[in-house]
Amino acid sequence: MSTDYEALKKFVHDRMVLPDLPINHLDTTRDAIASIIRRFTDLGWRIVKVEDEKSRHRRHELTSPDGRIALSMIGGKVYRHPGATEQICRRKHLTKKMLDIALLPTPIGADFTANEKAIAAAFFEKMPKPVVVKPTDSGSSHGVTVGVTDQAGLSSAWQYALDEGRGRSNVLIEQFVRGVELRAFVVGPRVVSVFARIQPFVVGSGRHSLERLIEKLHEARSVHYRANKMPVVVDWEFLERSGYVASSVPNDGDIVFLNPFNFPSMGSFLVDVTKDVSAEIRNLAFRAKESIPFLEIAGVDLLVEDLDDVNTASILEVNTAASLDLHRYPTHGEPRAVDQDIVEYFHQVFLDTK
CATH class of the missing domain: 3.30.470.20 (ATP-grasp fold, B domain)
Structure with a gap:
């Protein structure tokens, strides 16, 4: 945005x-997932589908032809980190x-806990405007407000970030x-x-x-x-x-x-x-x-x-x-x-x- x-x-x-x-x-x-699996299979990798009713994404485990390298795959994300x-x-x-x-x-910025709204408001006063306010732990662009210039805007953006953040997410205030x-x-x-x-x-x-x-x-x-x-x-x-x-x-x-x-x-x-x-x-x-x-x-x-x-x-x-x-x-x-x-x-x- x-x-x-x-x-x-x-x-x-x-x-x-x-x-x-x-x-x-x-x-x-x-389908990118099918494309990835097909190519790995062509190269001799072993693919095992993982059944996980709790996940909305398809999951697979991948192993190199000699068994030395193991990868995980969730949706189209392939990783070993x-x-x-x-x-x-x-x-x-x-x-x-x-x-x-x-x-x-x-961007210049700092994050604050949900209980530090007053401290965040004081920090905001010294920030160059406008700013971006967002949860520190969220998916995609959920909870992000761009172009905040005053305390009223900060207050509503703060609540939106808390509402959309995961668990006990902090709120990040950043320079735009x-x-x-x-x-x-x-x-x-x-x-x-x-x-x-x-x-x-x-x-x-x-x-x-x-x-x-x-x-x-x-x-x-x-x-x-x-x-x-x-x-x-x-x-x-x-x-x-x-x-x-x-x-x-x-x-x-x-x-x-x-x-x-x-x-x-x-x-x-x-x-x-x-x-x-x-x-x-x-x-x-x-x-x-x-x-x-x-x-x-x-x-x-x-x-x-x-x-x-x-x-x-x-x-x-x-x-x-x-x-x-x-x-x-x-x-x-x-x-x-x-x-x-x-x-x-x-x-x-x-x-x-x-």
């Missing part, structure tokens, strides 16, 4: 509108501490960092895929109403199987704050964002930028993965103002269970077979240690 429309508009204009980047045609999707690694990445304040130890750029949000997928020593999350938008023609432009957007998205299943959620209150109503006619070339969210479920665009991101930014994502003990495969979230300038980058999170399909089926740009990258990495580990 972002409120930095200057950086977003520049990205959209330069990398989507000017080159007339089309929405990818996608008739259907293929210990539980401590999982806990560090699951708890955002611990992730931030590991990133700080590695001298990596992160401007830029375009990227997800880098790191497999061993390689950054194999990077995409940008862009909230849904239309481009004014000077002739069509906003309502008509939105209709045309829905039509354009229908060619992409996943995008069609997750239509754009139009936030009219958000648009009204930007000066638009349904009958407004945006000027020719004006970029109008339709909601403040960059989640696929809200109709966001996923733009592959693997070849566009500088080597220095890719290395930053690799170093973020390396900062977490024993972690081999990760989704690293970054904010950057300029894809060519590492000095504009800041690391937000490191994820152990990053979605594979977001990379496999972007709405724009080249699909990336990250499922196969995972298999090839672990099989190479097996070959190198024989």
Whole structure:
């Protein structure tokens, strides 16, 4: 989720509108889990399905051809790291501490227990505004509030973070960092895929109403199987704050964002930028993965103002269970077979240690 429309508009204009980047045609999707299992099987690995009624994810255990290497698989996540690694990445304040130890750029911030609201309010007064408020232990983007500027906003964001956090989650108050949000997928020593999350938008023609432009957007998205299943959620209150109503006619070339969210479920665009991101930014994502003990495969979230300038980058999170399909089926740009990258990495580990 972002409120930095200057950086977003520049990205959209330069990398989507000017080159007339089309929405990818996608008739259907293929199961990443089945793809991973099939490839491991072809390479001689032993696969055992684990029955677990308590888990909503399919679980498997994988063993190398000679029995030396054992991997676990939950959904599409293949791993062999210990539980401590999982806990560090699951708890955002611990992730931030590991990133700080590695001298990596992160937003300024601090976390507080549920009983430390008064202390947090005092800390907030000295923070550069706006800020981001989120639970330290939650799934996906649940409980996250962006753009908090006053105590009233902090109070509601605080409660939302507590409501959505797991167990006794703390509340993290962080500096809002401007830029375009990227997800880098790191497999061993390689950054194999990077995409940008862009909230849904239309481009004014000077002739069509906003309502008509939105209709045309829905039509354009229908060619992409996943995008069609997750239509754009139009936030009219958000648009009204930007000066638009349904009958407004945006000027020719004006970029109008339709909601403040960059989640696929809200109709966001996923733009592959693997070849566009500088080597220095890719290395930053690799170093973020390396900062977490024993972690081999990760989704690293970054904010950057300029894809060519590492000095504009800041690391937000490191994820152990990053979605594979977001990379496999972007709405724009080249699909990336990250499922196969995972298999090839672990099989190479097996070959190198024989």
